[in-house]
Amino acid sequence: xxxxxxxxxxxxxxxxxxxxxxxxxxxxxxxxxxxxxxxxxxxxxxxxxxxxxxxxxxxxxxxxxxxxxxxxxxxxxxxxxxxxxxxxxxxxxxxxxxxxxxxxxxxxxxxxxxxxxxxxxxxxxxxxxxxxxxxxxxxxxxxxxxxxxxxxxxxxxxxxxxxxxxxxxxxxxxxxxxxxxxxxxxxxxxxxxxxxxxxxxxxxxxxxxxxxxxxxxxxxxxxxxxxxxxxxxxxxxxxxxxxxxxxxxxxxxxxxxxxxxxxxxxxxxxxxxxxxxxxxxxxxxxxxxxxxxxxxxxxxxxxxxxxxxxxxxxxxxxxxxxxxxxxxxxxxxxxxxxxxxxxxxxxxxxxxxx
Amino acid sequence: xxxxxxxxxxxxxxxxxxxxxxxxxxxxxxxxxxxxxxxxxxxxxxxxxxxxxxxxxxxxxxxxxxxxxxxxxxxxxxxxxxxxxxxxxxxxxxxxxxxxxxxxxxxxxxxxxxxxxxxxxxxxxxxxxxxxxxxxxxxxxxxxxxxxxxxxxxxxxxxxxxxxxxxxxxxxxxxxxxxxxxxxxxxxxxxxxxxxxxxxxxxxxxxxxxxxxxxxxxxxxxxxxxxxxxxxxxxxxxxxxxxxxxxxxxxxxxxxxxxxxxxxxxxxxxxxxxxxxxxxxxxxxxxxxxxxxxxxxxxxxxxxxxxxxxxxxxxxxxxxxxxxxxxxxxxxxxxxxxxxxxxxxxxxxxxxxxxxxxxxxxxxxxxxxxxxxxxxxxxxxxxxxxxxxxxxxxxxxxxxxxxxxxx
Numbered sequence: 142x143x144x145x146x147x148x149x150x151x152x153x154x155x156x157x158x159x160x161x162x163x164x165x166x167x168x169x170x171x172x173x174x175x176x177x178x179x180x181x182x183x184x185x186x187x188x189x190x191x192x193x194x195x196x197x198x199x200x201x202x203x204x205x206x207x208x209x210x211x212x213x214x215x216x217x218x219x220x221x222x223x224x225x226x227x228x229x230x231x232x233x234x235x236x237x238x239x240x241x242x243x244x245x246x247x248x249x250x251x252x253x254x255x256x257x258x259x260x261x262x263x264x265x266x267x268x269x270x271x272x273x274x275x276x277x278x279x280x281x282x283x284x285x286x287x288x289x290x291x292x293x294x295x296x297x298x299x300x301x302x303x304x305x306x307x308x309x310x311x312x313x314x315x316x317x318x319x320x321x322x323x324x325x326x327x328x329x330x331x332x333x334x335x336x337x338x339x340x341x342x343x344x345x346x347x348x349x350x351x352x353x354x355x356x357x358x359x360x361x362x363x364x365x366x367x368x369x370x371x372x373x374x375x376x377x378x379x380x381x382x383x384x385x386x387x388x389x390x391x392x393x394x395x396x397x398x399x400x401x402x403x404x405x406x407x408x409x410x411x412x413x414x415x416x417x418x419x420x421x422x423x424x425x426x427x428x429x430x431x432x433x434x435x436x437x438x439x440x441x442x443x444x445x446x447x448x449x450x451x452x453x454x455x456x457x458x459x460x461x462x463x464x465x466x467x468x469x470x471x472x473x474x475x476x477x478x479x480x481x482x483x484x485x486x487x488x489x490x491x492x493x494x495x
Numbered sequence: 496x497x498x499x500x501x502x503x504x505x506x507x508x509x510x511x512x513x514x515x516x517x518x519x520x521x522x523x524x525x526x527x528x529x530x531x532x533x534x535x536x537x538x539x540x541x542x543x544x545x546x547x548x549x550x551x552x553x554x555x556x557x558x559x560x561x562x563x564x565x566x567x568x569x570x571x572x573x574x575x576x577x578x579x580x581x582x583x584x585x586x587x588x589x590x591x592x593x594x595x596x597x598x599x600x601x602x603x604x605x606x607x608x609x610x611x612x613x614x615x616x617x618x619x620x621x622x623x624x625x626x627x628x629x630x631x632x633x634x635x636x637x638x639x640x641x642x643x644x645x646x647x648x649x650x651x652x653x654x655x656x657x658x659x660x661x662x663x664x665x666x667x668x669x670x671x672x673x674x675x676x677x678x679x680x681x682x683x684x685x686x687x688x689x690x691x692x693x694x695x696x697x698x699x700x701x702x703x704x705x706x707x708x709x710x711x712x713x714x715x716x717x718x719x720x721x722x723x724x725x726x727x728x729x730x731x732x733x734x735x736x737x738x739x740x741x742x743x744x745x746x747x748x749x750x751x752x753x754x755x756x757x758x759x760x761x762x763x764x765x766x767x768x769x770x771x772x773x774x775x776x777x778x779x780x781x782x783x784x785x786x787x788x789x790x791x792x793x794x795x796x797x798x799x800x801x802x803x804x805x806x807x808x809x810x811x812x813x814x815x816x817x818x819x820x821x822x823x824x825x826x827x828x829x830x831x832x833x834x835x836x837x838x839x840x841x842x843x844x845x846x847x848x849x850x851x852x853x854x855x856x857x858x859x860x861x862x863x864x865x866x867x868x869x870x871x872x873x874x875x876x877x878x879x880x881x882x883x884x885x886x887x888x889x890x891x892x893x894x895x896x897x898x899x900x901x902x
Contacts, residue, residue, distance in 0.1 A: 191844065191854050198857035199691075199846065201551040203560040206858075228688055230764075231844030231854075239750045245764075358863025472859035 173387035176443045179247055184226050187213035188246035191231030194354035195467040195475075196252050196274075196377075205229050208466040211456045212250040212273055212379050212396065218455035219395040219448035238265045241382055248381055248392055252276075252350075255378040267380040268389040271396045273459075274467070275479040275488055277371035278310050279349035281356065284364050286343045291370045295320035298342040300333045302326070310372045311346050330355075344368075348375060353473040362474070371479065391442045394494075398449040401431065401491040402458035404482055409457035416450055431494050438494060459489060539866075548864040549871055550623045552855045559691015559846050565683060568675045569694065570631060575671065577635050579664050581642025586661060589650025592893065599647050608643070611636055669705070673698075687765035691846035693875070695765070699847065700834045703772035707833070708826070710773065711780025712819075716810070718785055729781070736778035742839050744771050749843050768840050776833045780826055787822030788814065820894050827887035831880045838876075848872055 179185055189197035189209050197207040205213070205227075214224035230246050238259070241249045255272060258264035280299075282288040288297075291314065301308045303326035315322050325342050327333040334355055337345040345352070349367055356362050379396065381389045402408075405428070407415050419428045430436035433446035440446065456462050463480060464470040481487025512522040549556070558569055588604065591597030615636030619629040653661075676698065678684035690698065717729035736744070748771040749764055762770075791814060799809035819826075841850030852868045855861060 191846075191850075192857045194857045194859045194862055199555060199560060199851070199854040200858060201555060201855075201860075203555060203563075228686065230688070231846065231850070233842060233844060236746065236750055236843070243750070354859070354862060357859055472862070 173385055173391075173443055175247060175381075175385040175388035176391060179220060179388075183221070184228050185213065185217040185220060185248065186228045186230060186246045187216070188230045188232045188237055188240055188249045188251055189213065190251045191229065193252060194357070195350065195471060195473045197229075197250075206466070208274060208462055209250040209252060209379075211462045211466065213248065215399055215452040215456045215462075216248060216392055216395050218451040219391070219398075219444055222445065222447075222451045224455035238267070241267065241380065247388070248379060250379040252377045253380055255376045255380075259380075262383055266383045268383050268386065270379040270381070270389070270393045271400065271491075272376040272378045272488070273396060274350070274377040274463075276348050276350050276375040276377050277479075278307055278346060278373040278375070279352055279371060280311075280344050280346045280368045281337075281352045281365050282344045282368060284366055288343060288368070291315070291368060292318050292320050294322055294344055296322065297344070298323040298325050300325045300327065300337045300342040300345040302330055302333050302347070303328060306373070307346055307348075314370075314372050346372070349475065349478075350467065350473070353467070353475045356474075357472045362472075367476070369478075387443060391444055394438075394442055395444070395448065395452055396459075397491040398431075398452055398494070399456070399459040399462065400482075400489050401494055402449065402453045403460040403489075404484070404491065405431070407453060407458060409453060409461055412450060412453050427494075544867050545864060546621070546867060548855065548861040548867055551861075552851075553622045553624065555855060556692045556848070556851055558694045559851060560689045561691070561694065562685060562689065565685055568682065572672050572675045573635060574638065575668055577639045578642050579668055581639045582646045582664070583661070585643045585646025585648075586650050586653075586658070587893075589647040590658065604643075608640055611639060669701075687763045690765065692851045693848055695840075695846060696834075696837050696848045699765070699769050699772060699840065700837050702769045703776055703833055704830050706773045707776035707780050707829075710777035711826075712784050712815070714777060714781035715784035715788060718781065719788060733778045733781050736775055737782070741772075741775050741836055742842060744775055745839060745843050747771075764843070765845060768843065768845060772833060772836065775836075776829055779829045783822045783825035783829060784818060786825065787818035787820070790821045791817055820891075823887060823891055823894070827883060831883050834879055834883065835876060848875065 189205065191197050191199070191205075193207070193209070195207055197205060197209040200206040210229070213227045213229065217227045218224040220226070230240065232240050232246070232249070232251055237249055237251055237253065240246045252274070253259070255269045259267050260269055280291060280294070288294055299311065299322050301311055301324050308324065308326070311324070325336060327336060330347070333345060336342060338359065349371065352367055356365050359365060379392065381392055415428065416432055416434075419425055419432050419434050423429070426435070430438060432450050433439050433448065439448050442448070445451070457465070460482070463477065467473045467475045468477065477487060479488045481489060483490040513519040558566065561569065588597065588599055588601070615632050619632050624632070674680055674682065676685070676690070676694070677687065714729050714733060717725050718733065720726050720729070745768060748767045752762070752767055795817065796809055796814050799813040800806070804812070837847055838849040840847040841853055844850070846854065849872065852872055856865055856868055
């Protein structure tokens with residue numbers, strides 16, 4: 142019975158697929174099976190971690206929350222004008238690429254590091270969107286220790302989880318700095334942080350986002366600081382598959398739109414005013430095109446003309462998403478660091494909307 | 496049977512704990528140790544633990560992301576279940592087996608009622624539920640006790656033909672419950688991806704338990720069949736499943752089906768997991784049932800056949816009732832481990848009780864509150880497993896053919 146019902150339910154989808162397949166040859170529309178499937182389904186299926194503080198977890202109200210979840214919401218808003226039209230799938234790290242490749246999820250927004258082998262067609266064949274969080278290995282010290290930079294740790298004990306790349310990165314960097322140190326190695330993360338809290342070492346090292354998450358559970362979170370140095374590159378990036386470049390473009394430019402909105406000072410609060418301003422003022426061609434008042438940006442991507450407005454309205458611009466979920470507005474209290482806008486010396490950079 | 500010495504409680508205490516100096520030393524050591532643990536636990540629970548993580552997320556733990564405006568369906572289902580439980584419980588006590596003497600309100604039942612009432616009063620206070628929801632739990636508890644009382648009181652007035660129909664309310668209720676949970680028949684569909692917490696754990700485990708039992712019986716019969724093809728396919732199936740860890744089968748179910756069937760056509764991952772659990776448990780149940788079948792003397796089947804019963808009837812009326820009674824404890828043991836195995840679903844990304852716990856612990860507002868969450872989770876699972884165990888022992892007693900088995 143359920144199979145029959147499912148078949149019946151997917152009939153309109155197949156018909157519309159066939160129609161789209163025929164129709165899109167003619168006009169200026171774009172050809173994307175995935176976009177057509179998602180639109181026919183009426184929901185975006187988004188793969189997330191679901192258990193990662195600040196990135197994706199289910200809040201007490203039953204809503205998915207976090208930076209990764211907000212990427213899903215913004216994309217759904219760009220597609221449907223409604224950030225709630227998302228089906229979340231919690232994926233673990235071993236099944237995430239399989240789920241994307243088999244089409245179980247449309248979009249993978251699950252703190253995935255962009256690497257060559259994951260991107261390459263001969264590797265995992267992913268298509269990476271813009272990086273939404275530049276993570277990397279960091280070092281945390283108690284404020285009282287007086288350590289201000291990595292080189293201050295010379296001759297001091299550092300807690301590290303044994304057998305991890307973290308341990309190797311630390312050794313490499315300290316050798317570069319010609320700073321001898323004493324590594325205190327532990328089998329598990331819990332042991333490492335417990336030793337750090339007992340004062341057996343003056344620093345602990347792990348990914349910066351993880352350090353920040355751990356810090357919130359310390360008795361005195363404000364008494365610990367992340368050093369400014371970043372020891373490794375972990376660009377956490379949403380991804381789709383190589384199979385559908387048009388869909389990948391739609392995701393890519395939705396995320397760029399969030400970054401561009403921050404650069405232009407467009408926020409969740411003032412988006413309506415900005416839109417009114419753009420509509421009233423024919424001279425502001427750039428703003429008018431960005432917000433979809435004129436031009437064909439939306440159409441070229443296969444999205445509604447006002448997709449930027451809808452996305453920013455749903456989640457706010459990139460800076461707002463960052464601050465709310467992992468930045469100073471959250472319990473994680475991460476500095477923007479590399480995740481600042483390019484004009485402020487960061488790596489967040491949207492190509493022009495032209 | 497121990498010979499009972501007449502004694503006051505004090506004398507008994509002395510005899511059991513302090514009968515020799517060494518006994519006394521061991522007793523004092525153990526009592527001191529247990530006291531220290533209990534005091535540390537109570538101290539932690541009262542002064543260190545922050546129970547807000549459970550108070551703020553109680554809905555999440557109960558039903559997951561089930562939409563708020565549809566939750567009345569779950570309340571309706573709970574009410575129906577509570578009513579049916581009270582009814583069945585009362586009838587079981589009111590209509591004892593003809594060859595047994597049974598009290599209408601044995602001591603165990605009085606304790607159970609006291610526990611239910613105490614839970615209904617204390618649990619909402621602990622979880623700081625809103626008054627409206629607190630009131631609902633009180634009404635549910637009152638309904639349970641009332642139906643239990645009424646069914647016990649008037650059990651004998653129900654005409655015998657109607658009595659036979661009473662067990663049918665359970666399968667009916669199961670289907671009604673599935674419709675209420677998932678939607679259909681005019682109700683809005685609630686996608687399984689929005690089920691979670693205790694609700695998902697119960698749906699998955701009850702589905703698997705109900706289906707793996709008949710499947711296991713068929714497999715056990717197949718394994719003892721004289722048709723080589725049937726026998727060998729049963730053997731291969733059972734040994735394949737028993738040779739693979741459940742988690743690998745769960746991953747297979749999640750990933751392979753996605754590749755085999757085009758997107759959207761594969762059953763939802765909640766149901767994929769439920770089927771995998773079912774097929775997994777069936778292999779183990781089959782072995783338990785096979786042990787039951789093997790314990791029967793061959794003469795039973797031969798006698799039934801020589802009386803002219805066709806094979807299916809001989810199996811259904813003679814062999815299986817005896818074999819299943821033998822297999823019951825092992826089968827229920829399998830059900831209990833199945834209930835615990837549902838926690839593996841959190842590893843394939845479903846929000847069962849453990850999955851919900853893990854996502855709640857990732858909420859920056861509750862980071863580091865692992866001990867509180869895991870303790871309550873352990874308690875919940877213990878209650879579920881204890882209930883299954885108690886139920887199976889009651890069933891064993893009821894099915895025991897001797898007239899008045901020693902309790």
